[in-house]
Amino acid sequence: MLKLAREPLISAKEIDKRLDSLAEALKACKFDVILSALTGGYIFTADLSRRIASPHLHIAFIKASSYGKSTESSDKVQIYGLGDLELKGKRILLIDDILDTGKTMKALLQTLSEFAPVSIKTCVLLNKESRRITDCHADFVGFEIEDKFVVGYGLDYANDYRTLPDIWTLEEV
Ligand code: IMP
Ligand code: MG
Numbered sequence: 414m415l416k417l418a419r420e421p422l423i424s425a426k427e428i429d430k431r432l433d434s435l436a437e438a439l440k441a442c443k444f445d446v447i448l449s450a451l452t453g454g455y456i457f458t459a460d461l462s463r464r465i466a467s468p469h470l471h472i473a474f475i476k477a478s479s480y481g482k483s484t485e486s487s488d489k490v491q492i493y494g495l496g497d498l499e500l501k502g503k504r505i506l507l508i509d510d511i512l513d514t515g516k517t518m519k520a521l522l523q524t525l526s527e528f529a530p531v532s533i534k535t536c537v538l539l540n541k542e543s544r545r546i547t548d549c550h551a552d553f554v555g556f557e558i559e560d561k562f563v564v565g566y567g568l569d570y571a572n573d574y575r576t577l578p579d580i581w582t583l584e585e586v
Pocket of ligand 2: 450451452453454477509510511
């Protein structure tokens, strides 16, 4: 059975503070469009984008799905919502909740490059560097974390825990 750790790994207050500095760095890059990977990135994207607060910055959501009811990612990454995207000649900021093995990010970057954007930069709230099995990296990272399964602030386990304001480690009991 899995349960939440006794204390949050990253508190809502710490997230708040980090997002301020992250947004400052992103503002300087003058992106045309944020592409956000649902579902895990929804709170991060909302909180970050309103800090960037640039009138002509567009937002679009895609869905990348590689997880079932497990804490291990499956090999097949399915991507939905690409149909009506206009990305040709655009400077894209791709946002996801967490960079783990990198399979999801790799699949997203490969697919998005087919839309002939000018550039694609990546931003994740959390980076588990030690888990990487692809050549993917994030250009902007909120927090580096250890190899632990985490939930809250948008991140889920089988769709539970997403609405918790802090980030928690999920532990086996
Ligand atoms: P990757 O393809 O292995 O890099 O996994 C990336 C995706 O798996 C993320 O977008 C998350 O949706 C999910 N994921 C990876 N690690 C965690 C975690 O610790 N908690 C919740 N979701 C995770
Ligand atoms: Mg995800």
